[in-house]
Amino acid sequence: MTGAQPLARSYHGKPAIPADQREPSSEPFRRYRRDQAVVFLKTREAFGGLSNMAAGFPLRVNGTEIRTSEALYQACRFPHLPDIQREILEQRSPMTAKMKGKPHRADSRPDWNHVRVNVMRWCLRVKLVQHWDTFAGLLESTGDGPIVEESRRDAFWGAKPEGDHVLVGMNILGRLLMELRKMAREGGREAFRVLPPPELENFCLLGEPVEAVQGDTGSPEDAASPPHVSRLASDAPALVPRSDTVRANRDAELIAQLQSLVRDHPVSRREINAAVTPLLPENLPEKEKNRRIGNHLRRLQRAGWIAFHQPDRQWRAGGRRALPDLRDLRVKRDRTARRT
Numbered sequence: 001m002t003g004a005q006p007l008a009r010s011y012h013g014k015p016a017i018p019a020d021q022r023e024p025s026s027e028p029f030r031r032y033r034r035d036q037a038v039v040f041l042k043t044r045e046a047f048g049g050l051s052n053m054a055a056g057f058p059l060r061v062n063g064t065e066i067r068t069s070e071a072l073y074q075a076c077r078f079p080h081l082p083d084i085q086r087e088i089l090e091q092r093s094p095m096t097a098k099m100k101g102k103p104h105r106a107d108s109r110p111d112w113n114h115v116r117v118n119v120m121r122w123c124l125r126v127k128l129v130q131h132w133d134t135f136a137g138l139l140e141s142t143g144d145g146p147i148v149e150e151s152r153r154d155a156f157w158g159a160k161p162e163g164d165h166v167l168v169g170m171n172i173l174g175r176l177l178m179e180l181r182k183m184a185r186e187g188g189r190e191a192f193r194v195l196p197p198p199e200l201e202n203f204c205l206l207g208e209p210v211e212a213v214q215g216d217t218g219s220p221e222d223a224a225s226p227p228h229v230s231r232l233a234s235d236a237p238a239l240v241p242r243s244d245t246v247r248a249n250r251d252a253e254l255i256a257q258l259q260s261l262v263r264d265h266p267v268s269r270r271e272i273n274a275a276v277t278p279l280l281p282e283n284l285p286e287k288e289k290n291r292r293i294g295n296h297l298r299r300l301q302r303a304g305w306i307a308f309h310q311p312d313r314q315w316r317a318g319g320r321r322a323l324p325d326l327r328d329l330r331v332k333r334d335r336t337a338r339r340t
Helices: 069-075 082-089 094-107 112-130 132-140 172-187 242-264 269-279 286-302 326-339
Strands: 030-033 038-040 059-061 064-066 147-149 160-162 166-169 306-309 314-317
Touching: 059 069, 059 112, 064 069, 069 082, 069 094, 069 112, 082 094, 112 132, 112 172, 132 172, 147 172, 242 269, 242 286, 242 306, 242 314, 269 286, 286 306
Parallel strands: 038 147
Antiparallel strands: 030 166, 059 064, 160 166, 306 314
């Protein structure tokens, strides 16, 4: 998203944002091989937390509780229409929040098409700032490959399937996530303690100028948790159903355990069941436990993280770069904390 293009114009004709932070409308589509990228589509899959639709990442801006980064982004379309913003933010579902704003899109801020990428960049940073341990850990677990949002209709924010193995599109959301991953690695938590609002005119929420967003200060309990597992804060707002957050937390831990099991040597399904069944609710029937474990195995297999060897009927590491050992990540983060 670079180039010697003129600056976008604000409401009153003044330069609004640098050219390298504007919408890359002239950029060509890019092609991604599915087996060489971290692809996310559904929020309950291994990397679903990268989606703006993902639950478990409630935000707070100007003291207002916001369920998802999708709702925050949609509300930013209408800084001059606080009633519409309020209606968007009141929705329990991120998709409903998106749809609530759709009939009013003709009334979006006049420069929306010029600033929407910058607004999305800020929304993703809010998500990182207020959920450092979980979201930074999730970004880190993607490794160094491209991050791609798969979409059947949107080739701007995501990329569309072309056959079984290729995705084609601008993939702006994926590229913003890669940019954020790089910033998180280079700057660490200290670089995201406070996030100022984007330098846009009339950037307001519910009639008030958006203030700087305060970061998640963390706690000893957070540091002991796997970095990409959703944290269950004791003061978490009731905007996100607790049962959904608990399920997402448990699923992420189970997926991490599955990957760890097959990383060093092949394992049978019986060994896998014995290792991960304790992570599931005790009151679940055995048939349901087997079904959930099987679903996660197939998801990891489709993504290329693990593979099933038919001759000996054992699971082993797949062809893609293995996810980092979560225990190693914890040790690495602890050492960094001691140095600072």
